[in-house]
Amino acid sequence: MQARFITFEGGEGVGKSTQIQRLVANLNKRGVEAVRTREPGGTPRAEAIRSFLLQGKSEEWGPSAEAILFAAARLDHVNAMIRPNLESDKWVLSDRFHDSTRAYQGLNGGVPTKLIGALEQLALDGTTPDMTLLIDMDPELAFERVRKRAAEDGLDLPPDRYEKENLDWHRQLRQNFLDIAKRETERFVVIDGNKSANDLETAIWAAVEERFADEFEN
Template sequence: MLDTSQASRARFITFEGGEGVGKSTQVKRLLASLAETSIQAVRTREPGGTPKAEAVRSFILQGRSESWGAGGEAVLFAAARLNHVNELIAPNLAAGKWVISDRFHDSTRAYQGLTGGVDDKLIAALESLALDGHAPDLTIVLDMDPEIAFRRVAQRAIEDGLALTGDRFEKEDIEWHKRLRDSFLSIAKANPSRCVVISADQGEDALEGAIWAVVSDKFPELTGRARA
């Protein structure tokens, strides 16, 4: 693990939340803001981030793992995460680069654990194996009523002229997504030193500003680094 006494050490930030809350957009914006302060940062996602983990992502999101049940999916996510940590996250942190990930271990705890019913002991064991001590320094939970989020997704698809198709999890009913939202809020409440909940029901610029305020407050080394 990195020396936590170093004020300029690399940081690991994760974004969590339900479907359609704008995580990917805000990950890109945070990367741009960090670049303006001369922070070297790497963008990644889960499941995915490495070739092997991306293969697992395709298998799961196409619905091919659904018959395995939530427990089987949790194991698949953990396998992908272990590869992701070993091949991308840990090496970049060791090289002094910040890592910003669109989802990480809290998604497994929320989707397969609290919402899917997988036993917490199994989730914790898989977490311990996959993280290998590389827990996030900060987790930003973007929160939004699922009904509003899905209306936004539908509107965006119409504006872009795209067919509205859902992946393995987007196809779950609205009550399932409401339980998922509660799961993320429960995780955040249980981990107040790491997780910050931010309402995603606001404009992209306002949300970007709220996220930057949290990040710069959490990491004092950003103070004095001027954004262009």
């Protein structure tokens, strides 16, 4: 079976991390070896950049500088983690990838399209997702879910660099992702994030199974 690269996109708190873990388990049941990762992050160097970014230390530098930092993390992620695993016939599932830079720094941050495109070309070097699952959800409801989960777990964490933005900013972010999905319908599948975790898992598996049906049959 050909190794596949699947990315998950969406706003803050829509449940990407949980669903990636569940999809890995479902693939394993089918005899598919899969690994999960995240952006920014996935390698020691990229995780260091993640910490710097999400703590807001780069905010005063502006969206263009942040886009460059994300690209630097992505370049290492692709070279040291994503591509080697794909070449070893493992499926790779990533919590965010280049579409997040398009939506956050490009469309919300106003970074010129030419710069975003140049950074993509540098960082991806031809390694593009076979499928992108966009979990779509009203950001207000998503943040309510995050607060409820944090209360249940007894956590009181400060918001990160992007969680602290206002709801209008996150509503525009949601629209950015939907607009990107409309332009790349062959790669994207939009999943309703208002479902329960179990129903969301079922919907995601159905989409993956349909996309790669021939391979699973073999």
